[in-house]
Amino acid sequence: MDWGCFVIEFLQVIIYGIVLGCIISLGAIGVSLIFGILRFAHFAHGDMMSLGAYFGLVGVVSLQLPMYAVFPLAMGATALVAAALDRSIYRWLRSSTPIIMLISSVGAALMLRSAIQVVWGPDNKIYEAGIKLPYIFYGLRIKPDQLNIIFGTAVLVVLLHLFLHKTRMGKAMRALSDNMDLAQVTGINTERVIFWTWMIAAAMAAAGGIFLGIDTRLNPIMGWRILLPVFAAAIAGGIGNLYGAVLGGLLIGIVQELSTMVISPAYKPAVAFAIMVLMLVFRPTGILGGKE
Amino acid sequence: MSLLQVDDIYGGYGNADILHGVSMHIEPQEIVSIIGPNGAGKSTVMKAVFGLLKVRQGRILFNNKDITRRRPDQIVHLGICYVxxxxxxxxxxxxxxxxEMGAFIRKDSYSEQLDHVYELFPPLKDKRGQSAGHLSGGQRQMVAIGRALMLNPSLLLLDEPSAGLSPLFIEQIFERVLEINKSGVGILMVEQNAKQALSFSHRGYILSMGGNRFEDSAENLLNNREVAEMFLGG
Amino acid sequence: MELAGLLTYFIFFLTVAGIYAVLSLGLNVQWGFTGQINIGVAAFFAIGAYSSAIVTTEASPFHLGGFELPFLLGILAAMFASGFLAFLVGLVTLKLRGDYLAIASIGIAEIIRLFLKNEGWLTNGVRGIPAIPKPLSGLTESGDALLFLLVILAFVFVIYMALERLYQSPWVRVLRAIRVNEDAVQAAGKNVLRFRLEAFVLGSVIMGVGGGLYAHFTTFISPSAFDPMFGTFLVWVMLIAGGSGNNKGALLGAVIIWGVWSGTEIFTSRLPEMWVTRASAIRIFLVGALLEFILIFRPQGLLPEKPPKTPGTARSEKSGVSPAAGRADT
Structure with missing residues (x-):
């Protein structure tokens, strides 16, 4: 292979990595937010992404809505499910240890996934049939969908940034993440802030799920399969750190795709795992630093 | 009518009591210091007042209203803030x-209060855009007290405001505390720097082993030889 | 005829419950005793099953094999392989905090799953390994299933008795102390990492035995048999329902939850036609709901942990009464 071809292929793989990284980031943001405030690893987060993707399917196929309308709808619906999950399950376990919360989130993951299977069936589904021609720049191919994923993620991250820094509730979320006890002493209604945290985390997850569905296909296990890279991204970025989660997502996405140039693509998830373990062993606070 | 009245309270964190019958009262616009050796239960009294631990027996009145066993977020609404x-x-x-977080529960405009806090702690005004984590210890203490003032409380609980500060900063902080008090806020303060704290307090309580030991005007406590020998470091 | 059918079903039921009991006892060493969260039980289960299958089957062009070792050596191979995997995994991950171990363990399970699926030379990939010998078969005319059940029960009994003995030992006392307050154990000069590693390996070895027994029971294994639902979550629900930290609880949980799981089949088989295809999803949903119910209303399980009474530990027991509620975040 000559050098020109290699560089083109390399850049092409990077593009795929960025697309995958965007999807992972949207999941990792939620995992990071929830960990920052409630101090437990939320194992049902991948399945929340699946749920968002399937709510998107309802919008696209059943309601025949355009994509830009599908997003707020699916994100809102997923947020409501997350809020309901918190009210019905997690809230009752708040005073127990993070480990018990973690196990209960594994149970919640099972429930979400099987509910998806009951409602939509176990088969693969797609939003739209047909192949869209990619744009080609200097030999690099990029599909319109992929551009939308990158652009859409950027918009959502900017919106989230504004929410966290410009609104009262957003600032309170950061305050809780810093110090829950102090927030309580200050008189902040922590339960309400936690409620909002779930809604935001789930909405981000839903968007990530729809993007994942656009990029690949929908099936009930899609979210569980991406959970490992999502956790890896949140850890790599420094758990509790929003921008770290985005960077971590991009890192995991790009390295996963690059690894396919060297090893069998079947082992992509192993790469996420390897990065995660390396980070945990050598730099547990993540790239940008996070919480213990 | 006392601003705060603590009547013979017993309580602690788990099953074992740390407080064995502590009583005290604070009149409106008073500065009252709680001093005593380590492990006497000084901070514990304050936490009990603020609803942060279980009060097993006794009662706590604020403006003649029973606040025993209320949660901190309820107590904040009544006009007590805690640092x-x-x-x-x-x-x-x-x-x-x-x-801003200090004023989280306020529905009205709090810009005046914000100006007041910046006036009280001028160094904060220049640092308003900086992360609080990057401030010096003294400035951090200013932020903490300023945060508590945002609700315009009638009683401020300060748990060792001088801990870990250099003498220069201690003086500054105490000066501010005095000024806050002059603006009409009652202050209950736990302090290790007993002499210095008493020097600008109205009254003081000396606790030991989770119970009242002495209570008197600050002046009398400072002049009491027994107190001086045992609790004020000679 | 009816009765014979019922008996066959009963033997089948107990056999599977027995295999689950082994897994559940293994998890009890990790979670119940030590507080380690292994969400990759399926990986050790699968490694055990494949190891035993590979060393006991006849030569085949489709996968590694041809050693034709006897059943018991197969189980030994299963123990060794899953223990070795646990050792490697443990060396890297046991230094980490509890929730990181949980995350790492799903990674390990995923990698093992991919490995079994993709390394066809070893495992025949998704087509699986058939013709795994069943011990004691052909000795009697129609009693194969019953004899095998006895084999399983013997394994359950031996493992249970061994763990009960172990539970009284200073070794487990240290593990329990690590669970409640790791720093104090460290301060007492104990090598916490080593104790954790030993517990993790022991638990995984027991899970490997469960895998080996499973392989010889079904005589055919493929990667799909070890999906996280059956290989991991059901085991967790069993242990938590039965009582984390209590070996009897692990046994009871295995029987009851396998009973519930089988029972839901009776329920879902009565559903209208269009729902039948989704029956297994409904059952999984119910298991998830059951887990939440237990965690909220009876976190200590049916048979709560009963720490042995020894004078030296009388005080520390107080802080760890309920294994679930008092569990320290390690």
Missing amino acids: PQEFNVFPSLTVHENL
Whole structure:
């Protein structure tokens, strides 16, 4: 292979990595937010992404809505499910240890996934049939969908940034993440802030799920399969750190795709795992630093 | 009518009591210091007042209203604010955001109160955009006290406001506390720097082993030889 | 005829419950005793099953094999392989905090799953390994299933008795102390990492035995048999329902939850036609709901942990009464 071809292929793989990284980031943001405030690893987060993707399917196929309308709808619906999950399950376990919360989130993951299977069936589904021609720049191919994923993620991250820094509730979320006890002493209604945290985390997850569905296909296990890279991204970025989660997502996405140039693509998830373990062993606070 | 009245309270964190019958009262616009050796239950009394631990027996009245066993978020609404000894700012929030969080439960405009706090602590005004985690210890203490003032409380609980500060900063903080008091806020304060604290307090309580030992005007306590020998370091 | 059918079903039921009991006892060493969260039980289960299958089957062009070792050596191979995997995994991950171990363990399970699926030379990939010998078969005319059940029960009994003995030992006392307050154990000069590693390996070895027994029971294994639902979550629900930290609880949980799981089949088989295809999803949903119910209303399980009474530990027991509620975040 000559050098020109290699560089083109390399850049092409990077593009795929960025697309995958965007999807992972949207999941990792939620995992990071929830960990920052409630101090437990939320194992049902991948399945929340699946749920968002399937709510998107309802919008696209059943309601025949355009994509830009599908997003707020699916994100809102997923947020409501997350809020309901918190009210019905997690809230009752708040005073127990993070480990018990973690196990209960594994149970919640099972429930979400099987509910998806009951409602939509176990088969693969797609939003739209047909192949869209990619744009080609200097030999690099990029599909319109992929551009939308990158652009859409950027918009959502900017919106989230504004929410966290410009609104009262957003600032309170950061305050809780810093110090829950102090927030309580200050008189902040922590339960309400936690409620909002779930809604935001789930909405981000839903968007990530729809993007994942656009990029690949929908099936009930899609979210569980991406959970490992999502956790890896949140850890790599420094758990509790929003921008770290985005960077971590991009890192995991790009390295996963690059690894396919060297090893069998079947082992992509192993790469996420390897990065995660390396980070945990050598730099547990993540790239940008996070919480213990 | 006392601002705060603590009647013979017993309580602690788990099953074992730390407080064995503590009583005290604070009149409106008073500065009252609680001093005593380590482990006497000084901070514990304050936490009990603020609803942070279980009061097993006795009662606590604020403006003649029973607040025993109320939660902190309810107590805040009544006009008591609390500044913990450690971890008392939100480190990743800016100074300004910290103060905003102090006013979180206020539905009305609080810009006047914000100006008041910046007036009280001029160094904060220049640092308003900085993360509180990057401030010096003294400035952090200013943020913590400023945050607590945002609700315009009638009683301020300060848990060792001088802990870990250099003498220069201690003086500054105590000066501010005096000024806050002059603006009409009652202050209950736990202090290790007993002499210095008593020097600007109206009254003081000396606790030991979870119970009252002495109570008197600050002046009398400072002049009491037994107190001086045992609790004020000679 | 009816009765014979019922008996066959009963033997089948107990056999599977027995295999689950082994897994559940293994998890009890990790979670119940030590507080380690292994969400990759399926990986050790699968490694055990494949190891035993590979060393006991006849030569085949489709996968590694041809050693034709006897059943018991197969189980030994299963123990060794899953223990070795646990050792490697443990060396890297046991230094980490509890929730990181949980995350790492799903990674390990995923990698093992991919490995079994993709390394066809070893495992025949998704087509699986058939013709795994069943011990004691052909000795009697129609009693194969019953004899095998006895084999399983013998394994359950031996493992249970061994763990009960172990539970009284200073070794487990240290593990329990690590669970409640790791720093104190460290301060007492104990090598916490080593104790954790030993517990993790022991638990995984027991899970490997469960895998080996499973392989010889079904005589055919493929990667799909070890999906996280059956290989991991059901085991967790069993242990938590039965009582984390209590070996009897692990046994009871295995029987009851396998009973519930089988029972839901009776329920879902009565559903209208269009729902039948989704029956297994409904059952999984119910298991998830059951887990939440237990965690909220009876976190200590049916048979709560009963720490042995020894004078030296009388005080520390107080802080760890309920294994679930008092569990320290390690």
